[in-house]
Amino acid sequence: MKLLKLGLFLLLASPYACFAQNGATIYQRRCATCHDSPNGRTPAIASLRAMSATAILGALETGTMRIQAKGLSAQERMAVSEYLTGGLFKRETAPPPPPSAYCGEGANAAANASDKSGWNGFGAGLTNARFQDKDAAGLSGSDVPKLRLRWAFGLGDVTVARGQPVVVGGRLFVGTAASKLYSLDAKTGCLYWVFDADAPIRSGVIAGAMGRPEARSAVFFGDANANAYAVDVLTGKLVWKTHVEDHYAAVITDAPNLYEGVVYFGVSSIEEATGAMANYQCCTFRGSVVALEAASGKPVWKTYTIGQAARPTKKTTTGVQRWGPSGAAVWSTPTIDLKRHAVYVSTGDNYSDPPTTTSDAVLALDRGTGKILWSRQLTANDAYTVDCMSPVRTNCPDSNGPDFDFGQPPILVSLSNGKRALVIGQKSGVAHAIDPDQQGEVLWQTRLGKGGALGGIQWGSAADENYMYVALSDLGFRLLKDPADPGALKTELDPASGGGLFALQLLTGNKVWSATPPGCGERKNCSPAQSGAVSAIPGVVFSGSVDGHIRAYASATGEIIWDYDTAREYDGVNGQKPHGGSIDGGGPAVADGMVYVYSGYGQWGGMPGNALLAFSVDGQ
16 A cells, blocks of 8 residues: 555544544554453553554554545544554654765775675574584674663654564665665664555565675565565665565565575564454464575465465354464564475464364475475464453454464474474473474473463574573563552553573473563563573673563573663664664674664554664673
């Protein structure tokens, strides 16, 4: 959906009060059921009110709320934006970065995508281990306690900092929910170029050669409208764009992986959330893995995680047609196994009945053809939509599963006994190891938390040669009396629920150590949950928290050796005043003596923010 033109604004002839009242009415009819009593990753109304009118309108037009806004006129969408943010709607135009934000002529404009000292992609390698060796990290365990803020960068008009910072050839690549991809100097944060995507960029990126000869490199990523892109590393110019899935709810959530001229994307969707609408015919989306030629964007193959397309099933109690099977989205980066010539992906739950055997599973696909080689389901009968948390449950499937998606990729590791394993954490709160050489046979399972819609193990674990490092979310909420309305209750984050970091033996799954969260202290509406992805270097594990802190732990003992509170305002090197907040989603990137982390995640009641932070030893 294209952005509204200025002429549409002239159609707003009704008085200000009527305009605001119209927005309130639409909000109550279409939005209040979810946002006034949020569950899962639904943002609370307080988080919406922290956004600008432009950001809310973007969510209604091209973002995650585009299906809920279907059928609304341009005037009605603007009315909702105005109601939530106050004041008559005015589309803000973010000022361009000042000239001082750009790299000068003396800056190193070259970018070597084959440079081994960077952090490339989500997992810093084909196996998604999220581990950097000492040379690539440029940091030792003794350096980490001396880390200080070197610079901050403002991510623009967003309240959620998603994705994964990526460092390649001395450049830092940063995607934002404001639909922009930035190329920065990794040491100084100055700008090389800015690329405007068609929709918000939720995914991370990966950079590399487009083919042979390896003379040209590109940055590959996806957007919230299921478009895949290749952008020239040096210039930021579009090389190609491919729409990988026609379903109206499809999105690309995480970074692709890249090997020998082929880019592998996982495709997920927002249909689990739109299932909360009582009149929605739920559900028809099915997840997929798409392989594209890196040089052209042309499809090599596409494999759906559910073999058959959805068909009509029984109707809801209100007479709305249901569809199924559906779901099994691929939320995370594919893992590449060179030995088996395979690609491994993890899948989410089903959205509707009948449940399938490929949901909540790890799938192995032939890297050349996309043929499914085997599937190992780790939670059965998990069909779920956000409507399952509502009292009415019009669109909740009869299975009413526990919502135990896999939000992270499997990590391919070598074991001390000479065998191999895929290790992965699940929203069930269980970490698993399965055998990629024996059709996914389960090797061990270790429970670390209770799990749930926002619980368990979420966006990414890390592994070195001996251990798997797992962060626990188990984020919780509590009901409190509302001072503004003594007869009402309000929902806040529970400071006594969630969090923790664990080290597990790769061979057995036994716990080596566990580190309890330090707690929220005096911070209000705070959670110690550790939902974001974990990153590791020799001797150190990095983990961000919903409480706004980024911490480093000794990998031998779990002792905290560095702690930085990111929840404050910064002077951005790009002329903005970014603010940090909760840390969730993608984890820290560690490369060439620097640590990079996004701060700010206001989606479900956490602290909103829009900061990219860069740390180095003594800030030098």
